[in-house]
Structure formats: C-alpha cells, structure tokens
Amino acid sequence: MATTYQVDKTVDAKGQVCPMPIVTLAKAFRDLSAGQILAITATDPGAKKDVAAWAEKTGNSLLEMVEANGVLTFYLKKV
Amino acid sequence: MAIDVPTVASTTATPLTPETDQLIERRIDALIGQRLDQLISEQVAAAMQKDPAKNKVAIIASKGTLDMAYPPLIIASAAAAMGEDVTIFFTFYGLNLLKKGGARHLQVAPIGNPAMPVPMPNIIGMLPGMTPMATWMMKTQFFAKHHVAPIEELLQECIDLGVKFIACQMTLDVMGIKPEELIDGVEIGGAATFINFANQAHITLFI
Numbered sequence: 001m002a003t004t005y006q007v008d009k010t011v012d013a014k015g016q017v018c019p020m021p022i023v024t025l026a027k028a029f030r031d032l033s034a035g036q037i038l039a040i041t042a043t044d045p046g047a048k049k050d051v052a053a054w055a056e057k058t059g060n061s062l063l064e065m066v067e068a069n070g071v072l073t074f075y076l077k078k079v
Numbered sequence: 080m081a082i083d084v085p086t087v088a089s090t091t092a093t094p095l096t097p098e099t100d101q102l103i104e105r106r107i108d109a110l111i112g113q114r115l116d117q118l119i120s121e122q123v124a125a126a127m128q129k130d131p132a133k134n135k136v137a138i139i140a141s142k143g144t145l146d147m148a149y150p151p152l153i154i155a156s157a158a159a160a161m162g163e164d165v166t167i168f169f170t171f172y173g174l175n176l177l178k179k180g181g182a183r184h185l186q187v188a189p190i191g192n193p194a195m196p197v198p199m200p201n202i203i204g205m206l207p208g209m210t211p212m213a214t215w216m217m218k219t220q221f222f223a224k225h226h227v228a229p230i231e232e233l234l235q236e237c238i239d240l241g242v243k244f245i246a247c248q249m250t251l252d253v254m255g256i257k258p259e260e261l262i263d264g265v266e267i268g269g270a271a272t273f274i275n276f277a278n279q280a281h282i283t284l285f286i
Contacts, residue, residue, distance in 0.1 A: 020236075027240075058161060
C-alpha cells in the first residue's frame with residue numbers, strides 16, 4: 001500500500017456480489033460526515049468498476065483501491 | 080472579428096503595420112473563442128444541475144419468474160445506492176414479487192427454456208415436479224452458490240434505500256390480487272402515474 005489513511009469506518013462486503021457491495025457501501029456512507037474516510041473490503045471482481053462508478057456518480061472520492069490475495073480494499077472519502 | 084484597430088492606432092504616434100494588425104486580430108479571435116467555450120460549458124453544467132430527470136430511474140417490472148425478478152430489483156437497488164430516486168411500477172406477473180411472501184415462492188420453468196444453465200429436453204421438462212426441481216436447482220446450485228442475494232432480500236434493500244413501489248391497479252384486478260395481499264408501503268396507481276414519473280427520468284426500463 002502506497003499510502004496509509006486515517007480510516008474512520010470499515011465495512012466488510014467480502015462474499016457479496018452485485019449489487020450488494022455498493023448497497024453496503026451506500027448504507028455505510030450514510031453515517032459518515034464530510035471529510036471522513038471509509039474502507040470497504042470486497043471479493044467481487046465486478047466491484048472494481050462498480051465502486052469507481054458509484055464514486056463518480058455520487059461525487060465522493062475514491063482515494064485508492066488495493067488488491068491483495070483476492071481481497072479488494074477501497075478507500076473512499078465523503079465529500 | 081471586425082475591430083476598429085486603425086482608429087485606436089491613429090491616436091498613437093506610430094501607426095500599426097498590417098502584420099501587427101493581423102496579430103492583434105488573431106489574438107482577439109483566440110481569446111474570444113476560449114472565453115465563449117468556458118461560458119457555454121458553465122451554462123450547460125448549470126442547466127444539467129437543474130435537470131429534473133438527472134437523478135430519476137423509472138422501471139416497469141412485468142415478469143413473475145425467479146430469474147426475471149432479479150433484473151428490476153438489482154438495477155433499482157444499485158441506482159438507489161447511487162443516490163437516484165427510483166420507482167418500480169409492477170404490472171401483470173411482476174405483481175407476484177409484491178405479494179406478501181410472494182418473493183419466496185417465485186419459480187422458474189425448465190420447459191421451453193433452452194437457456195437454463197442445465198438445459199432439459201422439453202419432454203422431460205413437462206413432467207410433474209420439474210418446475211419445482213429447476214427452481215430448487217437455480218436457487219441452491221446457482222444463486223446461493225454464487226452468493227447472490229435472494230429476491231426477498233433485494234426487495235428489502237430496495238425498501239431500505241427508499242425505492243418506491245407502485246402496483247398497477249388494472250392488473251391487480253385482472254389477476255384477482257387484493258391490495259391487502261401486498262407487502263406494506265406499496266402504492267397503487269395506473270399507467271398515467273408511471274408516465275408522469277418516467278417523463279422526468281432519464282433512465283426508463285421495461286423488464
């Protein structure tokens with residue numbers, strides 16, 4: 001991992017498939033305040049494109065995606 | 080771009096050469112072009128922000144089989160998770176999804192369905208018990224094995240994310256379904272209700 005983030009909340013979407021990872025993400029984001037960072041883990045390969053699309057649509061920032069041993073970790077910042 | 084450079088130039092001591100004149104003209108043209116582009120894109124962005132159809136998704140769910148119950152609910156929950164205002168209009172067989180406990184009892188028939196993951200000859204598919212078997216197989220061997228959320232869970236996610244459900248009045252009557260047989264929170268309306276919403280939705284799907 002290139003950067004370490006001050007993560008405010010972590011959610012696990014491992015094992016979930018479309019559309020559940022972004023449903024889990026959207027629900028977790030509700031409780032965050034602007035500027036806070038969420039880390040979400042997923043194993044669905046489709047999440048790579050979907051989380052990026054979610055961030056683009058909702059205007060939140062996808063800081064980084066880290067892939068390790070089949071687990072994707074996305075760091076997102078609430079705008 | 081017509082500009083009265085000579086007049087301006089006449090007030091100064093040295094008159095402009097035709098080369099300088101051309102240079103000024105080209106520069107002004109370029110600047111105006113840039114500024115116009117910027118102004119137009121600002122205006123377009125502002126107009127799009129105000130577009131009432133920007134964040135709306137209107138879906139018609141007309142199918143009542145296990146396989147075809149998925150697309151409207153997946154699209155609806157994904158759209159709602161992305162901040163869209165989503166309405167699903169359930170009509171004909173789609174109403175089965177809204178019946179209390181209905182989502183759990185959806186089935187898929189192997190007969191006349193060559194696209195089944197494990198195709199079955201029609202002569203076998205027509206035998207009693209084949210539809211429950213195919214349904215069981217799809218639920219356990221395909222959906223559950225690949226961790227796909229069951230229909231009843233997707234329905235609940237849609238509700239939690241604020242997706243609005245509308246049941247078609249006419250088809251409720253045709254199919255003999257009473258409003259009290261439907262899950263809570265369903266509104267009842269007709270085609271005009273759907274059109275009124277879909278008229279202001281960039282995404283409209285018939286499934």
